[in-house]
Amino acid sequence: MVFLISLSLVLSGCFKKRVPPGAPSNLTATVISYSQIDLTWQDNSADETGFYIYRKNTNSYSNIANIEANTTFYNDTGLSPGTTYSYKVTAYNNGGESNSSNEVTIATPGEPTAPSGPSNLAGQAISFSEIDLTWQDNSTNEEGFYVYRKTTDDYNIIATMEANATSYNNTGLSPEIGYSYKISAYNDIGESGFSNALCVYTPAEPLEAPSNVMAEALSYKQINLTWQDNSDDEDHFRIDSDFGLGPGNNQFLVNVPANTTHYEDCNLQPMREYKYFVIAERNGERACSERFWATTPCPVSAMTYHTWYVTETLVGIDTQIWSNASEPCRGEVTGYIYEGGTWELLGSAKVTFDLKAGETSFVDIRVEIPSGHYDIKSNVEITDVEIDY
Numbered sequence: 479m480v481f482l483i484s485l486s487l488v489l490s491g492c493f494k495k496r497v498p499p500g501a502p503s504n505l506t507a508t509v510i511s512y513s514q515i516d517l518t519w520q521d522n523s524a525d526e527t528g529f530y531i532y533r534k535n536t537n538s539y540s541n542i543a544n545i546e547a548n549t550t551f552y553n554d555t556g557l558s559p560g561t562t563y564s565y566k567v568t569a570y571n572n573g574g575e576s577n578s579s580n581e582v583t584i585a586t587p588g589e590p591t592a593p594s595g596p597s598n599l600a601g602q603a604i605s606f607s608e609i610d611l612t613w614q615d616n617s618t619n620e621e622g623f624y625v626y627r628k629t630t631d632d633y634n635i636i637a638t639m640e641a642n643a644t645s646y647n648n649t650g651l652s653p654e655i656g657y658s659y660k661i662s663a664y665n666d667i668g669e670s671g672f673s674n675a676l677c678v679y680t681p682a683e684p685l686e687a688p689s690n691v692m693a694e695a696l697s698y699k700q701i702n703l704t705w706q707d708n709s710d711d712e713d714h715f716r717i718d719s720d721f722g723l724g725p726g727n728n729q730f731l732v733n734v735p736a737n738t739t740h741y742e743d744c745n746l747q748p749m750r751e752y753k754y755f756v757i758a759e760r761n762g763e764r765a766c767s768e769r770f771w772a773t774t775p776c777p778v779s780a781m782t783y784h785t786w787y788v789t790e791t792l793v794g795i796d797t798q799i800w801s802n803a804s805e806p807c808r809g810e811v812t813g814y815i816y817e818g819g820t821w822e823l824l825g826s827a828k829v830t831f832d833l834k835a836g837e838t839s840f841v842d843i844r845v846e847i848p849s850g851h852y853d854i855k856s857n858v859e860i861t862d863v864e865i866d867y
Contacts, residue, residue: 497574499571500522501568501577504519505566505580507565509586512559512586512587529568531544533564533565535564559587565581566578566579590619591667595671596615597674600613606654607651610645610647621641623639623661624637624639625638627659653683657679682760683710685709685758685765687765688707688715688758698746699744701743703742709760711760715734715735715736715738720753731754747864748803778800779860781799782795785815792846792847793815795815797813797829799831799833799860803863803865808830811830813826813827813858818853824854
């Protein structure tokens with residue numbers, strides 16, 4: 479009797495029912511490329527032998543892979559571009575196959591191609607050294623753009639732009655040059671066709687005004703002008719003088735050749751302030767220097783020779799004058815009478831004179847003064863000279 483009970487217990491243990499593992503869940507799919515989809519899921523069992531991966535792209539599922547236990551991902555490669563795929567996953571063991579996970583459906587993108595070419599290329603010269611370009615981006619799969627340029631026979635790539643770029647500023651150019659451009663898009667597959675070609679000319683470099691202008695009176699009849707030439711393509715330099723009349727009243731003096739940096743202004747009058755402008759000119763364009771000036775010295779000297787009372791209210795000044803000019807001149811000498819103790823000015827008078835080149839002469843100046851008794855002193859000054867050319 480005891481033997482039969484033990485055998486029954488052993489047989490009961492040998493025939494214990496085996497059950498399938500728990501079904502995986504949270505299946506997700508991610509498109510990696512036109513030929514790959516990656517799957518992930520949640521493992522909900524501890525006794526699976528592995529997992530079955532099912533896929534369909536028409537009407538029915540087929541098992542495409544067996545994955546070992548405890549795995550939670552699968553990379554499905556070698557797919558067709560532009561195709562819709564559905565997936566589900568089951569777990570299995572000796573007890574059978576679990577129910578399937580949730581189903582996911584996803585499509586691969588189309589097979590990549592070279593991008594479409596840009597269009598509507600336009601450009602504008604911003605300055606003599608810069609041209610700005612714009613274009614229309616007609617693709618969604620470019621990795622970037624190539625900017626091509628030529629000035630003679632062949633196009634060369636001068637810049638590589640990022641994806642979605644629609645402009646490029648080409649700097650460091652030369653003035654008065656025609657630059658031709660075209661644009662293409664590119665990616666790993668290849669390069670697109672070209673945009674329309676475009677030729678843009680840079681303008682001439684702006685004229686730069688002369689600088690470091692200087693006027694130096696070399697003598698009573700000559701002022702030397704010097705300046706720094708800051709342009710390399712001026713037609714000439716124009717020299718104007720305003721003769722003290724102020725801005726807007728410039729009077730043309732002379733044109734001097736391009737690249738000149740000095741001018742000798744001769745046959746001037748003594749004791750005059752001469753004001754100048756140096757102007758670079760090119761095809762009607764002008765660039766003017768600052769105003770600068772110099773005053774010519776006096777070539778005639780004067781000295782009091784003798785002072786005396788002619789009457790109580792009239793004083794005579796014998797004056798010696800002499801000329802250092804090499805031409806005849808005429809002018810004006812002014813005599814001043816002062817009270818000797820306080821140097822109060824009592825009166826003055828002017829006398830004109832004519833002198834030959836290098837001549838010395840005497841003139842008598844008569845000065846009216848107030849009635850009274852003074853210790854008089856005098857002074858004479860050349861107040862105007864004009865050369866006879």
